[in-house]
Amino acid sequence: NAGVTQTPKFQVLKTGQSMTLQCAQDMNHNSMYWYRQDPGMGLRLIYYSASEGTTDKGEVPNGYNVSRLNKREFSLRLESAAPSQTSVYFCASSAWGTAKNIQYFGAGTRLSVL
């Protein structure tokens, strides 16, 4: 009954360090997404993968890269972390071709960049 699993749950980085946020889903969903949430803001899309083998930019892609490793896994990489990337990151997945797009979210990764 895992759903969408994100690792790590918490991370502190220094400016300029790199890291990869991991996301895996066990619902056999085709589409996966990465969002960030900042205080007083809604969720903003960073990147998404409509299906295995494809990725596309969302609203706020700068400073990030993604990899759709397989159908289950979608990772988000910060190559050179900046304080502006301090945020809570959520991964989500949805089934392609459903009536409409109900996305299921992971519990989030809380990232601080010092």
Add this chain to the structure above:
Amino acid sequence: DQQVKQNSPSLSVQEGRISILNCDYTNSMFDYFLWYKKYPAEGPTFLISISSIKDKNEDGRFTVFLNKSAKHLSLHIVPSQPGDSAVYFCAALPQGDSGYALNFGKGTSLLVTP
């Protein structure tokens, strides 16, 4: 430019009474709307949705109303319970997309007091 707007950052309601959360949108291409609920330190969870071909959808204590001419939707919770205290996000999808990303509002924090 925020296309989905939740103009009330917070709302406080007494237990047993009705909670009404509002959402406005500007993009006339949106044709599917969702409400997500989020507890602290957890990911958003899907609550209820409505297609633009309907003006009302009900699920237990939760009802969503859609007024397309006004580009306005609302979520009614009756009766409100303390466990409903959470942040509620309104989200929208444009026509023709089943695997694309949601446009989120900034959220309304609901507090239900005993």
